[in-house]
Amino acid sequence: MSHDSHKQSFISHYIFSTDHKMIAKQFLLLSIIMACLGGFMAYLIRWEVAFPNVPAPFFGLVSPDKFNAIITLHGTIMIFFVGMPFLAAFPSNFFIPLMIGARDMAFPKLNLASFWLTFTGAVLLVASFFVPGGPVAGGWVGYPPLSASSEFAGVKWGAALWILSLAMAFFSSSVGGLNYLVTVISLRAPGMTYSRVPMTVWFLLGSAVTFFFSVGPLIAGAFMLLMDNMFGTGFFLPAKGGEPMLWEHLFWFFGHPEVYVLFFPALGMGLDIMATFTRKPIFGYKLILGSTVGAITLSFIVWAHHMFLSGLNPVLATPFSITTILISIPFAIIIFCMFASLRHGAIRMELPFLWMVGFLATFLVGGLTGIFLGSASADIYLHGTYFVVAHFHYTLFPSVFFGGFSGVYYWFSKMYGRELNKKLGLLHLVLTFIFFNGTFWPLFRVGIGGMIRRIADPSFYPQYQQFANWNIFCTISAIALIASQAIFLWNIVWSMTHGPKAVKNPYDSNTLEWLADSPPPHGNWGAKLPIVTGDPYEYSKPGEAKDWRSQAQNL
Template sequence: MRESGAGTLDTHEHHAERGFWRTYVFSTDHKMIGKQYLSLGLFWAVVGGLLAHVMRWQLAWPDTAVPGWGEVGPETYNVLVTMHGTIMVFFVAMPILLGAFGNFLIPLMIGARDMAFPRLNMLSVWVFALASLVLLVSFFVPGGAASAGWTGYPPLSAKVEYTGVNWGLNLWILAHALEFAAFLMGGVNYLTTAIALRVPGMTFFRLPLVIWQQLTATTLFLLSVGPLIAGAVMLLLDRIIGTHFYAAEGGGDPLLWQHLFWFFGHPEVYVILLPAVGLVLDVLPVFARKPIFGYRWIIYSTIAAGGLSFIVWAHHMFVSGMDPRLAMPFSITTILISVPFAYIMFAMIATLYKGSIRFDTPMLWALGFIAMFIVGGLTGIFNGSAPADIYISDTYFVVAHFHYTLFSSVVFGGFAGFYFWFPKMFGRLLSEPLGKIHFWLTLVFFNVTFFPLHNIGLAGMMRRIANPLEYEYLVPHQWINVVATVGAILLLASQIPFVVNVVWSLLAGKTAPKNPWEANTLEWTAPSPPPPLNWGATLPVVYRGAYEYSLPDMAEDWLPQDRALAARSR
């Protein structure tokens, strides 16, 4: 069966054969599709980030005009809250961590010439672009964009009169549906590619961990999104043709949505987290010059965490009005999830033990991820304990917790991967000093922005309120909001070195060698950047696992996966 649109062709004539449109726009090349996902994700990161800054300004100095925006009313504030969450989770984290890195790395790391279904892959990114367009349009329809929170709890989201938002919310649902379709196509492609197209010698237990994490994340997404799609169909029908799924007066139940949403929602956070963990796991051994600590145990832990994530969803609903007797069982499963993740975090730290650690920019970001994610993981225990959650749920403590986990995944994990694979993606080296400045500024101002949110959350500040000064008990703590907002502005400014670095590198950066970091995995055996179909006439053959660094009886401290050694078979 022919699934590939590329057919049989000669690599050297490849570029001449294809015009601008087939190369950059309607490309079936997994590397170009990865870059397209990356560009769309970065575009939305800018939008989502700016929305966050409007929000933060309003929280620090309520009801004053935001520079470049104007005054923020309560309706607008709800739109900001909703769209910031939606954009960051579905249109930034997923396209960058799954879409960009998954597409770029999977074929290159398993030794495939492209995805199993290249045209489906192209369709995936175009459906995602369509989803982006729909979401963008939803800002400009009469009534404004969705404002029922990124979780869209009905009845607030189910009836127009409760929010005043009509088509904005319908389009919000449609944008999600298209986004899910895009990632379903991508997911089927990732899994099929990794199962069917591995190069000879690339067994499952020789796959780089980033591939394992991508595959686990994709599996979680494929198996959890169905119920949410069902829920979204019901929500749309409630809104448009007057069914009663979420309307108590017609026999429905608003809590049904919360169950369906969070059944998806908790695996979804691992859909974002696991690829980031994978990026960090692949960066660490290269710069510690050591094998990853406990390769197989990490895989088992990942799968265990993925499996557990299907039976923890009600920890988002401790005080939701569901039967309170369900809380403790879910509290136990939730807290159990700390076990596999504790293993993975400890394994990351143990990988450093007796290493020879180089502090290049990708490594700094990976180390930053470890430190920040430990904070986020530990604060999760507060939320996971049902009695503590009575007080903590819906406060800024939760906001601080999930920014320490998700921001550290997307930004620290994402930049670790970006700085590491940039030479492979674009064939140019980035500036190390600028990268380091970018890292340290981001690390400092990330903490200035988000750490104080723990404190104001413990002081009782609720999520999604537009004006904390309306509450007398919050007035004495208002300075924390000011600190966080100033931190956020400086955090945004900290990204300037990054932009300068990338632009400068693409225009005038040094040409990247094939393997600038002396890494073992297969993508470094292809040219930088790899041509269409990745390798010349012969594909590499794999002889060993991905992390054979500093073998005792070898002169070099690295041993690529594809190098044949006559005498030994490791």
């Protein structure tokens, strides 16, 4: 199993690599490129809402039909081509083998396929801009009948490409998830028992399991939607005896667990970062894992809370309200365990830790506003308003960006062998935090005021005039938020080549990945695998000279 003296060509090293670390970096790069595209779309959306019918700089007039296409693709890109690769695929590929002491994934070639499937999906999605009829414009949730027939939306090839692109993303994440699960179950290093597996790995697994078991019904639904579009079946078309609500059920059966798919990795990385920078064990390791199992189970029976106003039988609203409120219990337990982990810690205020605190602080707002939306009676008023937009951006943005960035700042030196610039990192954090809240906090107010989302030109409706200044404020914040990300891009590009050389374990952390070289070679470990002898979070043990003890001592 020695990969040490492995000569590789450019193509097999950088493009069709089977090395989990290179695949992770490919996912990272792809997600950054797609985030630029999705961010540009966010700018266009905000511009049109704040300055209706004024041509947007660098683009031109965002007409209502373009607006609809842009909101649709912004959602699709940010969830499936930024969130999934950046938060699930990239850390899973890079850190699962390193943290459990394996040399690679269980199925390296499947891993290779997983990346190229996502890449193909991204290409198909971008290609849909250039087909006759333009890209799909029915919202990222793709509700029929609008999405099911080209008669209604005027989009035929765009819809087909959108479905195919999503199919690629689904297959990619499914084979990826299968790979992560098999890797953790069968390739842990000697001595790496389940109770010694770090939280990052546990939560990445939780994410994979949740995705894996929820995506099947949506693939079935997408298959039927494609049949409706291309072969004239009428599964979702009332005119042909079909049932549009059926799609909503199939979609949200996946759609709600997907929220946790994008939340768990951030939580797992946050827990590891917390232990390292508070210099003490995580409070309630098993309690957190148990709560996660509960949350995953419940996440499969909450989906209809997205459909309170879609014609769902009102009798069903109450049970789904109850399960939705119930799911806040396991998450509350996890968050309180995190607070308890801070207690009596010897906190080191380093960048990854600050990003993680930023994640918790902002995510909490998203989580708490979810309680309003989950209760059917409040949702009847708030459904479809900017309150919902603010709510889900307060959950997804903190997870994907605050959580994801905390991981990147924590592990960058391990990935590239050089350190990031800390001052730029701090500036990035402060600006992101301020402008993120500036963008989305006022939207809660606008939404409670009754402004409906997905409206291209609010000036058309006199009752929305009162929000015009708020919308301009949000848009300016959003532009500043997007612009602040340039600091991050500059920081990684510059640090990759010019940053100071990194040491193996800069933060005195216990977990296995810090025992490998920075960056780890092909095969990760030298001649022998690490032999795990300790827990991942044995910090500040009484009676020991130093306040940390690596999980393996033999390397």
